[in-house]
Each structure stands twice: as structure tokens, then as C-alpha cells.
Amino acid sequence: MTSLGIDHPLVCVRDLAEARETYLSLGFLMKPPGMHPWGTSTALVIFRNQLLELVGIGDENLLGSYPAGDFLFGRHVQHWLDEREGVPLSALNSSDAAADEAAVVARGGYCEGTIEFGRDVVRDDGTPDRTATTLKIFTRPGLPRLSMFACQQHRRDLIEFPKWMDHPNGAHGFVSATILAERQEQPAVCDWLATLHGPGAVTETGWGFIVATGKGHWRVLDRDAAGAVLGPLPDDLAPDSAPSVISLDVACQALDRVRPFVETGGFAARELGGTLVLTEPAKLGGILLTFQEAPRAP
Numbered sequence: 001m002t003s004l005g006i007d008h009p010l011v012c013v014r015d016l017a018e019a020r021e022t023y024l025s026l027g028f029l030m031k032p033p034g035m036h037p038w039g040t041s042t043a044l045v046i047f048r049n050q051l052l053e054l055v056g057i058g059d060e061n062l063l064g065s066y067p068a069g070d071f072l073f074g075r076h077v078q079h080w081l082d083e084r085e086g087v088p089l090s091a092l093n094s095s096d097a098a099a100d101e102a103a104v105v106a107r108g109g110y111c112e113g114t115i116e117f118g119r120d121v122v123r124d125d126g127t128p129d130r131t132a133t134t135l136k137i138f139t140r141p142g143l144p145r146l147s148m149f150a151c152q153q154h155r156r157d158l159i160e161f162p163k164w165m166d167h168p169n170g171a172h173g174f175v176s177a178t179i180l181a182e183r184q185e186q187p188a189v190c191d192w193l194a195t196l197h198g199p200g201a202v203t204e205t206g207w208g209f210i211v212a213t214g215k216g217h218w219r220v221l222d223r224d225a226a227g228a229v230l231g232p233l234p235d236d237l238a239p240d241s242a243p244s245v246i247s248l249d250v251a252c253q254a255l256d257r258v259r260p261f262v263e264t265g266g267f268a269a270r271e272l273g274g275t276l277v278l279t280e281p282a283k284l285g286g287i288l289l290t291f292q293e294a295p296r297a298p
Helices: 016-025 073-083 097-106 183-197 223-230 255-264
Strands: 005-012 040-047 050-057 089-093 111-117 120-122 128-130 133-138 147-153 171-180 202-204 208-212 217-221 244-252 269-272 275-278 288-293
Touching: 005 073, 005 171, 005 244, 016 040, 016 050, 040 073, 040 171, 050 073, 050 089, 050 171, 073 089, 097 111, 097 133, 097 147, 171 223, 171 288, 183 202, 183 208, 183 217, 217 223, 244 255, 255 275, 255 288
Parallel strands: 005 050, 089 147, 171 217, 244 288
Antiparallel strands: 005 089, 040 050, 111 133, 120 128, 133 147, 171 244, 202 208, 208 217, 269 275, 275 288
């Protein structure tokens, strides 16, 4: 089993500014928007060793840059965003991207290539510095919206600023991320996630299966099971039924801290078994968002 954990599924949206305002209204703190060097724009909610990342198209002229073999990060986002909003690519937290690549490849996975990049930053004391990030791109034929990449942040101290992590809604990370996969697709999805995280990470359930990771777990359900767990699914949620992430399941200190933002913002929501489910994909970037009380990780 690798140390790869759920870091940040990329919520790809057509209007980044509007989506950012929506998430701000839910009680998340968000840094000002930035830009990836391959042309996608980004807005971040920062947690400890995890992010909630909204991604849009910032500069189409750069989308063909930073290839990882035949894989182009910007073009991948653009292609699947043209079809619908949602998550077409997910980052996996890594403390050693090269070792994680070797482990995944040893289990039969394929790494498209490596992207190395950084951004110039200025520390609070005015000192210039530079982030450094290594990405290892993993893809599986037939599961394009479950493309993944190991993400090693070599300078996490230049990303995780405490003043941006004390969210008014009490959110502090992800408990899980929910993947929709119909029954006939689940064996392929199970094999893919076992390739990434190790066969011992998979646990079958009465409604599908879960996959433990180094940070949170994947929860895989078909549409009927997802409706039982999350409530009736909106018609505009993954209408093509392609295997993909349909919900980010956020850990929070107390639902009482979340409810006022949901009510003031006029978000449609339901509560099921101690989970608060926000049910408007058109507002949230093509996904559902759930909140559940969970202890903060050390």
C-alpha cells in the first residue's frame, strides 16, 4: 500500500469568479485566485495536507504547455470541462512522488510522465521565496474522469498559512470523496483504485466498496446506492453516468457552524444520518458537497 492520500480533487468550473464567491458564502476562506503555468486558473481552500481547489480556464494560449509524456494537464481539464463541470482529475497527497510512482507501476499502473513547477512568492516578512511541486500523472484507459496524479509539495510551508486555514464554517479537511460508478463499471474502478492504493485498501460493502488512502477514503456507489446514501440525486449530477467524483465529503467541527451559512446563502440541503448534504450541482461546480462532524487530524 502506498502513502498516497486524497489531496484535492479538482472541481472544474466555467466561471471561476462566480464559483469562488459561492464557496466563500459557505464559510470557507479562499486565497485570491492564481494561475497554473499550463493555463488553468485556480482558487484554493486550504486544509492541513489537503485542499479544496476550484479550477477554470485562465489562458488558453498556455494549455498546450508542460506536457507529461502525451498528457497535457490544461487540455485535459479543457476537454472534460467542455462536456460538463465537475471533477475530471484528482490530486493524491504524496511525501515521495518517485517512490509512489514506482509502487503504482509495480502494481500494473502507468505513469504518463512528470511535471515539475513552482511559483514565486513573498513571505509575510517580505522575503522572496519559491514553491516547488512534483506531479506524477496516472491514467487508466476507459476511466478518463478518474485520472489521478501524485502531488508532492516540497515547500508546504509556503502553501499552508494558518490565517487561511481557520475557516468560519469549521471545515478542516475531507472525510472522503464519493465516486459514482454503475455496477458494470465497478470492477474496473476497483482495480484502478487498488492499483493506486494497494489491493489491501479495498473493502466491499453492501452498496459498493470503499478504498482507504493515506488521507481519507474513496466511497464508490452506483446511482441507486448513491441515492440511498445521499438522498435523491439531481438530474444534472453526472448525467452521462461516467465513473467520476460526484461529492466531496467535508469534515467539520460542528454542523451548527455550517448551517447558518447554508441558510443565509439559500442553499438547497438535506440532513441524513448526521450528514448535511448540499444538493445543487449547478451552484457547486457539478458536484454535491457534504459536511459531517469529524475530529481534526493532528
